[in-house]
Amino acid sequence: METQTSPTQASPIQTSPTQPATLQHFQLTPFDPLPVECNLSVGGQISRPTPETIQIHYQVTGDLNAVVIPQRTNPPFRRDELWTTTCLELFIGAKESTPYWEFNLSPNGDWNIYKLSDYRSNLTPDLAYQDLANAIHSKASQFELNVVCPIPADLKASPRLDVALCAVIQFKQGPISYWALNHGGAEADFHRRDGFVLSL
Numbered sequence: 001m002e003t004q005t006s007p008t009q010a011s012p013i014q015t016s017p018t019q020p021a022t023l024q025h026f027q028l029t030p031f032d033p034l035p036v037e038c039n040l041s042v043g044g045q046i047s048r049p050t051p052e053t054i055q056i057h058y059q060v061t062g063d064l065n066a067v068v069i070p071q072r073t074n075p076p077f078r079r080d081e082l083w084t085t086t087c088l089e090l091f092i093g094a095k096e097s098t099p100y101w102e103f104n105l106s107p108n109g110d111w112n113i114y115k116l117s118d119y120r121s122n123l124t125p126d127l128a129y130q131d132l133a134n135a136i137h138s139k140a141s142q143f144e145l146n147v148v149c150p151i152p153a154d155l156k157a158s159p160r161l162d163v164a165l166c167a168v169i170q171f172k173q174g175p176i177s178y179w180a181l182n183h184g185g186a187e188a189d190f191h192r193r194d195g196f197v198l199s200l
Contacts, residue, residue, distance in 0.1 A: 022048070022200075023046075023047045026043055028180055028181060029183070030169075030178065032175075035174075038062075040060070040063060040066075040067070041059075041060075041062055042059070043058075043061075044057045044058040044059045046165065046198065053151060055146070055147070055149070056090060056146070058143075058145045058167075059142065059144050060088075060143040061141060061143075064143060066173070068085055069107050070085055070106050070110070073109060076110050076111060076132075077110050078125070080125075087105065088104075090102075090103040090105070090166075091190060091191070092151070092152075092162065092164075094158040094161060094162070098117065099117050102116065102190075102191075103132075105132075105134065112125060114126060115152070116191075119192075128152070132149070133148045161200045162199060163196055164181060164182075164198070165181055166195075167180075181198065182195045183195070
């Protein structure tokens with residue numbers, strides 16, 4: 001088994017005395033059906049262990065030999081356009097509010113966090129983040145990524161957050177596949193607010 005850990009190891013889930021963590025399981029579905037012979041699933045667990053953090057455990061299981069897995073970087077870097085190849089994603093926003101944040105997490109440990117003022121508007125790296133703690137484990141049939149995501153300062157006062165979990169999967173043969181909890185439109189679009197179906 002191959003293991004990669006960022007300079008700051010992701011800590012175990014710890015609950016706050018004032019806000020117990022509620023662990024939610026999730027399973028993503030591809031926008032376009034996969035070929036019958038393609039054996040792949042994307043899911044995991046998510047919780048808000050404290051008012052200031054979200055913790056996610058992603059699992060990609062199946063024939064990973066068919067998937068493009070970006071080569072590791074050491075140390076991990078903040079990079080743009082991670083979504084052009086295999087990438088795990090998180091979107092969060094406050095209820096009844098248009099701004100939202102996009103977290104991009106590469107299987108090689110690279111990452112980025114963006115703030116948007118409204119639907120696909122003013123995509124800007126959130127420079128308040130200087131690193132992102134994650135731990136990565138991979139083997140032939142399963143890839144796992146654990147990450148602790150500090151909640152943006154503008155959202156920490158929100159008692160409930162709207163959350164979308166997504167994934168971009170690039171296959172070695174065939175088109176890129178887009179996975180989400182909910183696909184609400186005629187095209188794959190992670191930014192649609194009706195895809196923010198989890199509440200934390």
